[in-house]
Amino acid sequence: MGFSDDLARAVQQKRSPLVVGIDPRWDQLPEALREGGDGLAERAAAFREFSLGVIGAVEPHAAAIKPQVAFFEELGPHGMTALGDVIAAARAAGLPVIVDGKRNDIGSTAEAYARGWLGRGSAWGGDALTVSPYLGDDSLDPFVEVATDRGAGLFVLVKTSNPGGALWQDRVADGQTLYQSIGAHVQSLAVASLDECGYGAVGAVVGATYPRQLAELRELMPHVWFLIPGYGSQGGTAADVAAGFAADGLGAVVNSSRGVIFAYQRSEYVDRAASGHWTDCVAAAAADAVADLRRHTPAGRL
Ligand SMILES: O=C(O)c1cc(=O)[nH]c(=O)n1[C@@H]1O[C@H](COP(=O)(O)O)[C@@H](O)[C@H]1O
Numbered sequence: 692m693g694f695s696d697d698l699a700r701a702v703q704q705k706r707s708p709l710v711v712g713i714d715p716r717w718d719q720l721p722e723a724l725r726e727g728g729d730g731l732a733e734r735a736a737a738f739r740e741f742s743l744g745v746i747g748a749v750e751p752h753a754a755a756i757k758p759q760v761a762f763f764e765e766l767g768p769h770g771m772t773a774l775g776d777v778i779a780a781a782r783a784a785g786l787p788v789i790v791d792g793k794r795n796d797i798g799s800t801a802e803a804y805a806r807g808w809l810g811r812g813s814a815w816g817g818d819a820l821t822v823s824p825y826l827g828d829d830s831l832d833p834f835v836e837v838a839t840d841r842g843a844g845l846f847v848l849v850k851t852s853n854p855g856g857a858l859w860q861d862r863v864a865d866g867q868t869l870y871q872s873i874g875a876h877v878q879s880l881a882v883a884s885l886d887e888c889g890y891g892a893v894g895a896v897v898g899a900t901y902p903r904q905l906a907e908l909r910e911l912m913p914h915v916w917f918l919i920p921g922y923g924s925q926g927g928t929a930a931d932v933a934a935g936f937a938a939d940g941l942g943a944v945v946n947s948s949r950g951v952i953f954a955y956q957r958s959e960y961v962d963r964a965a966s967g968h969w970t971d972c973v974a975a976a977a978a979d980a981v982a983d984l985r986r987h988t989p990a991g992r993l
Pocket of ligand 1: 712714759791821850851852853896897898920921922923924925946947948949950
């Protein structure tokens, strides 16, 4: 039993396909967390406290957590230490951790990324990692090998949520788009790493902002977990992501970062939060996202 089964179990237990993305931004942190000063060490301490507050607030609602490495990396070594604490705290809370690092390189270097990030015994202890496929199949192989050895998972970029992604991902060669070719390869990697739940250790990132392609890829990749970003702040709706799920409500998890973690900046949540504490607003936004996804997608069948 590996990451794929763990994710299925988390989705079923919580009856939730929501992944909460931890993307802390200094200017948007609650005032109280910024009082310690704004040097790199102080910012990193604030990111840590903020992220731990988010984890506590969303734990009942989220199937998994996705820390975005970029925001921690921006703060240098202090930020990376904070990221380590955030990963450990999420694991202690029983939440699978999808590290959003979008790593890759030539195979021999990719192997070091894989060994460092993947699996509970690794230095970083991630349960899964986002990876880029653009260096070719030999660059993905070390990730697949380490992930399957250690019961961890991967999410390969297939059709990203940003408008510029189409420039290369939609290019046609040999009668298919690049994202279709990558999707077919990811499907074959998933079939070779199937867990009991019927999905493989190798998943795909497919943006909520491309609902037509999401439906097309669901058909092409029946054994692949989809990580769907772009819901909420980037304009993707629950109706847009519906086609990413299998009929039984599995097969897809939907990320929301800013829409959940900065909910205390929205008056609708401030008015509703009984204590007025920022974490209550975050918890309410996570619960709302789950209800929205359950109402408009097959996740309601979970
Ligand atoms: O791999 C990702 O998670 C990802 C892929 C993609 O195509 N688009 C995308 O937005 N993301 C990430 O998902 C998160 C989206 O955050 P929000 O737009 O705030 O919900 C960010 O951490 C992005 O880096």
